[in-house]
Amino acid sequence: xxxxxxxxxQLCFSNNAIISTFPGTASMLSGVAAAAKAKGYKDYHVLGIxxxxxxxDIGLQALSGAIDRRDKIIYICYDNEAYxxxxxxxxxxxxxxxxxxxxxxxxxxxxxxxxxxNMFEIIxxxxxxxxxxxxxxxxxxxxxxxxxxxxxxxxxxIHVFAPCPTGWGIKTDETFEIAKEVVDSxxxxxxxxxxxxxxxxxxxxxxxxxxxxLKKQSRFRHLLEEDIIEITEARDxxxxxxxxxxxxx
Amino acid sequence: xxxxxxFISGDDAVAEAVRLASPDFIAAYPITPQTVVVERLxxxxxxxxxxxxxxxxxxxxxxxxxxMGASAMGVRTFTATSSQGLLYMAECLPYASGGRFPIVMMxxxxxxxxxxxxxxxxxxxxxxxxxxxxxxxxxxxxxxxDMTIQAFAIAENAEVLTPVMINLDGFxxxxxxxxxxxxxxxxxxxxxxxxxxxxxxxxxNPRNMGFSSQPSDNTEFKYQQHKAVEDSRKIILETxxxxxxIFGRSYxxxxxxxxxxxxxxxxxxxxSVTGTxxxxxxxxxxEGIKAGLIKIRFMRPFPTDxxxxxxxxxxxxxxxDRDISFGYEGxxxxxxxxxxxxxxxxxxKMNYIAGLGGRDxxxxxxxxxFKELEEGLTTRPDKAVKFLNLNVxxxxxxxxxxxxxxxxHREGVLLWx
Ligand SMILES: Cc1ncc(C[n+]2csc(CCOP(=O)(O)OP(=O)(O)O)c2C)c(N)n1
Ligand SMILES: [Mg+2]
Numbered sequence: 001x002x003x004x005x006x007x008x009x010q011l012c013f014s015n016n017a018i019i020s021t022f023p024g025t026a027s028m029l030s031g032v033a034a035a036a037k038a039k040g041y042k043d044y045h046v047l048g049i050x051x052x053x054x055x056x057d058i059g060l061q062a063l064s065g066a067i068d069r070r071d072k073i074i075y076i077c078y079d080n081e082a083y084x085x086x087x088x089x090x091x092x093x094x095x096x097x098x099x100x101x102x103x104x105x106x107x108x109x110x111x112x113x114x115x116x117x118n119m120f121e122i123i124x125x126x127x128x129x130x131x132x133x134x135x136x137x138x139x140x141x142x143x144x145x146x147x148x149x150x151x152x153x154x155x156x157x158i159h160v161f162a163p164c165p166t167g168w169g170i171k172t173d174e175t176f177e178i179a180k181e182v183v184d185s186x187x188x189x190x191x192x193x194x195x196x197x198x199x200x201x202x203x204x205x206x207x208x209x210x211x212x213x214l215k216k217q218s219r220f221r222h223l224l225e226e227d228i229i230e231i232t233e234a235r236d237x238x239x240x241x242x243x244x245x246x247x248x249x
Numbered sequence: 250x251x252x253x254x255x256f257i258s259g260d261d262a263v264a265e266a267v268r269l270a271s272p273d274f275i276a277a278y279p280i281t282p283q284t285v286v287v288e289r290l291x292x293x294x295x296x297x298x299x300x301x302x303x304x305x306x307x308x309x310x311x312x313x314x315x316x317m318g319a320s321a322m323g324v325r326t327f328t329a330t331s332s333q334g335l336l337y338m339a340e341c342l343p344y345a346s347g348g349r350f351p352i353v354m355m356x357x358x359x360x361x362x363x364x365x366x367x368x369x370x371x372x373x374x375x376x377x378x379x380x381x382x383x384x385x386x387x388x389x390x391x392x393x394x395d396m397t398i399q400a401f402a403i404a405e406n407a408e409v410l411t412p413v414m415i416n417l418d419g420f421x422x423x424x425x426x427x428x429x430x431x432x433x434x435x436x437x438x439x440x441x442x443x444x445x446x447x448x449x450x451x452x453x454n455p456r457n458m459g460f461s462s463q464p465s466d467n468t469e470f471k472y473q474q475h476k477a478v479e480d481s482r483k484i485i486l487e488t489x490x491x492x493x494x495i496f497g498r499s500y501x502x503x504x505x506x507x508x509x510x511x512x513x514x515x516x517x518x519x520x521s522v523t524g525t526x527x528x529x530x531x532x533x534x535x536e537g538i539k540a541g542l543i544k545i546r547f548m549r550p551f552p553t554d555x556x557x558x559x560x561x562x563x564x565x566x567x568x569x570d571r572d573i574s575f576g577y578e579g580x581x582x583x584x585x586x587x588x589x590x591x592x593x594x595x596x597x598k599m600n601y602i603a604g605l606g607g608r609d610x611x612x613x614x615x616x617x618x619f620k621e622l623e624e625g626l627t628t629r630p631d632k633a634v635k636f637l638n639l640n641v642x643x644x645x646x647x648x649x650x651x652x653x654x655x656x657x658h659r660e661g662v663l664l665w666x
Pocket of ligand 1: 022023050051052053054055080082083084085086091340
């Protein structure tokens with residue numbers, strides 16, 4: 001956002017807005033929220049947006065602190081699965097196998113070796129008032145969740161899956177379709193955490209093939225059959241556990 | 250009710266000042282020797298004597314980041330830190346000054362690791378001298394209290410809108426108990442105008458802040474920031490004057506001279522060592538030596554004109570630095586030297602590195618410095634930087650360079666290397 005919409009003198013927001021330091025999205029939000037309280041404001045929301053790197057890596061500490069304090073903030077993680085501002089480097093939310101400029105696939109290593117950090121449950125483990133996952137491929141679900149978060153009297157967190165055409169090697173007009181397919185193939189999920197309980201918002205009877213999703217993106221094109229099997233099995237284990245432990249609607 | 254007098258530490262004095270200034274928002278993270286400030290403020294919030302949003306952050310980076318968020322909303326903000334904590338928030342320091350957030354921060358001066366040391370020197374704050382903050386250094390607990398209150402007035406002045414860092418020597422000042430006059434809250438309340446930041450976020454005229462700039466604009470933003478700090482000199486002096494009118498105390502502007510009018514040998518200090526130096530200057534005066542002292546109170550804006558004016562009759566000056574910029578010299582010396590280069594190129598300028606990591610600076614050593622200044626007028630040492638009371642062998646040449654023992658040391662070092 002600081003790179004595109006916030007370049008003096010072209011400032012694009014018609015509401016109050018500020019760009020924080022890279023690690024400081026949550027802490028700056030907390031300060032704004034505390035000042036709003038000190039000023040006695042009644043009708044307002046304090047909302048922040050950070051990337052997957054800003055959320056799960058460098059800003060995790062500040063976010064954890066804000067949730068721990070139960071600061072009244074809405075925090076949105078815009079997850080495009082890598083550091084895109086700096087030109088596609090691996091973050092802890094980059095999925096297994098993905099090619100980035102710091103995980104280049106070659107003869108010895110086939111892309112990212114780690115699996116995507118489980119941010120949703122890490123946030124839920126703080127006993128947060130409200131947390132949800134979403135995808136820009138399911139817009140109404142996302143809108144509902146933001147509306148819900150805005151009513152919470154405490155911290156709320158929404159983890160939004162959002163493809164990056166340049167970083168993933170897809171066409172711009174495929175963004176929406178990919179963001180939908182990731183949910184339909186079970187590689188991402190729509191869920192909520194509220195009142196100490198997890199709920200799966202979407203529980204497909206059958207998944208679309210993982211391979212179809214992966215093969216559409218050049219970041220996964222180098223993967224071998226065995227990698228795809230590994231990704232599929234990991235998906236199934238995750239869903240088996242979610243279906244067993246979480247509420248379904 | 251009138252002002253009361255209490256026997257309190259430097260940390261306590263800062264906390265009292267914060268209570269009197271009553272910031273709407275405080276965020277801080279504990280670190281020795283600042284911790285007492287955080288604890289006192291927490292107690293004040295608990296007992297209701299301070300009404301403030303007190304945020305227990307998980308780090309110093311978050312402390313200053315949160316202060317910026319609150320300050321962007323136009324409320325009075327305070328934080329406090331020291332050493333490793335100051336360095337941990339380093340990213341936020343220029344962010345706060347560049348964003349023109351009038352935050353006040355207390356820093357308990359402490360050595361920076363490695364090696365670890367909880368004791369005092371000035372390397373922490375001086376390493377952040379270029380971060381765009383106004384930097385104040387105080388000498389005792391009363392000055393700590395008075396300047397913390399004034400810091401809010403200076404920072405929040407619409408012409409300044411620059412964060413202020415007030416520095417107290419770790420332990421020597423933060424933990425030393427003195428009798429301090431604590432003014433009445435109402436009187437401070439009526440002296441210190443409420444924050445009125447015309448650029449803060451508001452609903453009627455929404456603000457976009459923290460933006461990027463292009464090469465075509467960046468210099469102009471930096472220039473305005475520089476100008477604000479330069480122009481703060483006037484506000485600093487006005488603030489001191491009006492504070493004195495109400496509270497009866499003042500400390501001498503950006504740099505305070507002591508017996509400098511006719512002084513031929515002047516020592517220049519920062520912080521709590523000033524007291525010891527003042528005693529020595531008095532003694533030397535009794536002995537007929539024209540000694541003087543300059544206490545630098547603000548490192549930014551730097552008191553260039555004050556130092557030039559106070560050294561009019563000086564033949565030699567010594568800057569006592571509780572820091573070293575490795576590979577060069579003490580940072581205070583660099584600044585003083587640059588100021589004096591305009592008018593005083595001919596005088597002897599020496600730099601004594603002392604009091605690192607809490608080492609004592611005894612009176613005798615300060616007397617010795619004055620002696621060396623006098624001798625230096627004839628020996629004209631070619632090296633300005635000298636570590637005071639160094640306990641390690643050195644091959645460095647000082648004024649006694651022809652001395653056999655130095656020669657011996659040099660050979661010793663060569664043997665080892
Ligand atoms: C302290 C710090 N380290 C590094 C950077 C450089 N940097 C800017 S954006 C970025 C990556 C951002 O990744 P992410 O949070 O995922 O957001 P995206 O660009 O993908 O939207 C990095 C490493 C920085 N601005 N600040
Ligand atoms: Mg990203």
